[in-house]
Amino acid sequence: MSTPPDEYYTAERWQNWLERVEEEDLDPEDEDAGRLLLNLQDDTAIAVAKVIAGHTDGELGQERAMEELANIREIVLPEVEMDDEDAAMLVESVQTALVPVFYAAEEYVAEGPAEDGSVADYISAAVDAEAEEDLDSAVGFCAQAGTLVIDGDSLDREVVEDLEFGYVAEWVNGLDSLQTAMRDPEVVEEEE
Template identity: 60%
Template sequence: MSAPEEEFYSEERWQNWLDRLRDEDIDPEDEDSARLLLNLQDDVAIAVAKILTAHDDGDIDAEEATEELADIREVVLSEPEFDDEDKLMLVDGVQTSLVCVFYSAEQYIGDGVADETTVEEYVLAAVDAESEEDLDRALGLTACAGTRVIDGEELDMSVIEDVEYGLVTEWVNGLDSLQSALSDPEVIEDDD
């Protein structure tokens, strides 16, 4: 196996996004602010999609793919330094959405595709687990749904339309970013 030429994601890239957030007036109700947060999330999902693709194409083995994911996860899920509590909360929301992206990718590489049921059924079971306050099970089930998304099954976001906002809806939001990244892994410029 030849080492890939590119770095999948860097701490500098993540910091560039955080610097943009620091510099801008962020209002989640504002379309531009919402777009910036979504781009931040999508950018990480694209990096994860590239690792998955490199793994599936045989360019990197499972161990290297897992290490790459761990490196990105460490950067992205570390506590950012913000003086602004509101911005910190918004970044935390993005990080929460990405937790399931990482778990799904790791599960896919380590164990393959969860094949007991459909994406939708896994998500609904995760919603039930969250309502019973079994968050580990909820995350596990959402990650199972994520492995199916990675495998090409479509995640229809209407599955969570009537679900009360919570961790599962955040995680599914992350899977939606991953689904988009897998279908169109165009790099989002962090400096536009």
């Protein structure tokens, strides 16, 4: 039985999260703010994981899976208008973290998992590319790592903790959400 269009993720769902972020007086150093943003990120990663699972299970053909992923990406990644600049920056950080999640999912649906290397190898290559200011290659390497995460490989905690702040660290944070979602694609409750 196939899932109706927009069932994987809706603009209304994303908007509910954004309203919640804007209603909270978010302090980036506050644990509750971090949890809310992580839930926002995980919720999107879970939707992506469900599309991948639908494709892997044969419920969604390749073209339909790609359409569903594009639909989620079009809902989540556009620039967000918010009165609170801090909240807008925090949401932008979540969006940044999710970029390689979408690339990895699309790559996985189109080509399957990367074949030449481990998750750690690709993340190391991404770190090197970022150091050379080659962000296109860096995000590409993170996406390749993501295809392996989707395929069941693990993102090593040590690798994550050793990353210096930057794009790769944010992207790997997104892959960590993807890993969690692939293992346990339970819906994050919007209202708590």
